[in-house]
Amino acid sequence: MAASRRSSASHKTSAAETATSTHAPHTLNGVGDKSTAESTPWLLVDAGNSRIKWALAPAVRPVEWRAASPSFLASGAVDHAEWRTLATQIRAGWAALVSGSGGKAHFAPNTAPLAIGQGGQDEGFICPTPAGVWLANVAGDAAEQAVRMTLQTLWGMASADWLQVLRASKACAGVRNGYHTPTQLGSDRWASLIGAHAAWPGEHLLIVTLGTATTVEALRADGDYLGGLIAPGPALMLQSLAQGTAQLPTLDATMPSGGQDFARNTADAILRGCAAAQAGLVERSHAQLQAQLGAPVRCVLSGGARQALAQTLTLPFTEHDQLVQAGLYEVALRAVGVDAATAKVEHAAKTDASASEPRDAEHAQGGT
Numbered sequence: 001m002a003a004s005r006r007s008s009a010s011h012k013t014s015a016a017e018t019a020t021s022t023h024a025p026h027t028l029n030g031v032g033d034k035s036t037a038e039s040t041p042w043l044l045v046d047a048g049n050s051r052i053k054w055a056l057a058p059a060v061r062p063v064e065w066r067a068a069s070p071s072f073l074a075s076g077a078v079d080h081a082e083w084r085t086l087a088t089q090i091r092a093g094w095a096a097l098v099s100g101s102g103g104k105a106h107f108a109p110n111t112a113p114l115a116i117g118q119g120g121q122d123e124g125f126i127c128p129t130p131a132g133v134w135l136a137n138v139a140g141d142a143a144e145q146a147v148r149m150t151l152q153t154l155w156g157m158a159s160a161d162w163l164q165v166l167r168a169s170k171a172c173a174g175v176r177n178g179y180h181t182p183t184q185l186g187s188d189r190w191a192s193l194i195g196a197h198a199a200w201p202g203e204h205l206l207i208v209t210l211g212t213a214t215t216v217e218a219l220r221a222d223g224d225y226l227g228g229l230i231a232p233g234p235a236l237m238l239q240s241l242a243q244g245t246a247q248l249p250t251l252d253a254t255m256p257s258g259g260q261d262f263a264r265n266t267a268d269a270i271l272r273g274c275a276a277a278q279a280g281l282v283e284r285s286h287a288q289l290q291a292q293l294g295a296p297v298r299c300v301l302s303g304g305a306r307q308a309l310a311q312t313l314t315l316p317f318t319e320h321d322q323l324v325q326a327g328l329y330e331v332a333l334r335a336v337g338v339d340a341a342t343a344k345v346e347h348a349a350k351t352d353a354s355a356s357e358p359r360d361a362e363h364a365q366g367g368t
Contacts, residue, residue: 041073041097042332043090043130046324047143048188049212050304053077054090055325056097059131061333067198067326073097075322080139083146087153095125127154132336134328136166136187166191166331173198173330178225188324189215189228195327196300197223199320203298206286209323210303212236214278216285220293231281234308237274253308260312272312279312286315 041056055075058065065071074093078086133151137144144165151159168185170177173194179185189209196207197219207217214233218226232240234253242250251270260276263269282299290297299317301309306319320326 040128040131042329043133044072044325044328044332045133045135045137045147046188046191046328047135047137047139047147048324049139051077051079052083052086052139052143052146053322053325054086055322056090056093056130057325057329057332067195067330068200068320070322070326070329072322072325075325080143080146083143083150086146086150090150091125091127091154094127098125098128129155130162132164132332133159133162134164134166134332136191136324136328138186138188164332164335166328173327173334174201174223175219176224178227186215189217191325191327191331192302192323193217193219193225193327194330195323195325196320198330199323199326200298200300204289204293204295205300206282206289206297207300207302207323208282208285208306208317210234210278210301210305210308212305214281214303214305216281218285218289221295226289226292229281229285231278233303234274234278234305237277238270241270241274253305256311275308275312279309279314282309282313283315 040059042059044055044057046053053075054077055070055072057070057072062071074097076089076093078089135144135147137147148160148163151163155162166187168177168179168182168187168190170182172190175190175193175197177185177190192207192209196205196217202221204221205217205219207215207219209215209217210233212233212235214231215228216231217228220226238251238253241248248270249267251267253274255267255271260272263272286297286299299315300320300323301313301317302320302323
């Protein structure tokens with residue numbers, strides 16, 4: 001969900017823009033109304049360095065869908081070490097969706113894993129076949145195998161043909177890859193660029209993702225990706241001090257540092273120093289991009305460690321919690337030929353009242 005703060009494939013798939021779903025959508029009774037879900041959802045999976053995140057997205061783009069604040073039908077996350085509970089979590093989200101009790105909830109239960117091939121039949125619910133499955137993976141072959149085992153648990157051997165693995169390409173969904181070798185760009189960064197461009201079309205963007213690593217991406221309003229930066233994330237910075245020195249303690253990046261002043265104890269000095277290093281990278285990059293483009297640039301913060309900058313960053317910024325999944329959704333819809341034209345046709349058929357519903361007002365200081 002986006003918010004504004006101030007200071008505050010295993011089958012090797014082809015390039016994302018030419019990949020297609022390997023099976024047709026299926027009807028999912030009892031999920032929303034006809035304008036929001038006429039078929040079973042897409043399953044979108046983001047395997048990052050620390051966690052595997054997932055989301056269920058409507059196979060038909062709802063008229064009111066906004067990439068800046070995506071209304072996924074259900075979502076969740078598991079640590080890599082707990083990947084065996086991923087099938088249980090997805091099944092719980094799907095069951096709540098079908099029953100109408102999900103409320104677009106985020107699922108992170110500490111529950112026992114399903115047996116491989118069981119699919120939860122003994123509990124009276126079997127997940128419908130998804131409209132498609134997309135994966136952005138930067139965690140290596142083991143993570144992809146974990147996802148494939150999860151699909152097999154829920155849907156059996158047939159699911160081996162469903163997974164579409166995102167690879168960075170020269171262009172997709174209005175974004176043009178500025179890397180000299182486009183395929184070298186990480187799939188999570190590529191998906192984030194696509195998601196951010198869909199969320200704020202026509203705006204220059206500095207996209208900052210704080211996780212195990214901190215990445216900074218420069219995206220021009222016309223979709224040209226100008227390049228990026230990679231640095232250690234907040235936790236890695238803290239760990240490097242603890243491991244590379246004899247007497248400094250190991251600290252958690254989520255610990256409050258107490259502010260921006262010069263610290264008067266060692267723990268705060270470490271926390272504030274690392275936070276200032278992260279903020280300095282972002283603020284310098286933002287100033288450089290604004291000077292280069294000669295126009296305002298929206299700073300977008302994403303990633304599980306972005307709270308480390310909440311009390312330190314002095315420029316306006318917009319938060320987005322699911323940029324990778326938002327980008328995967330844009331790729332998935334285009335892969336099967338579903339684009340904004342569909343929404344426009346549906347929108348024209350609606351009443352004047354619904355057609356005139358106000359959109360979010362543009363913000364003056366970094367986001368809504």
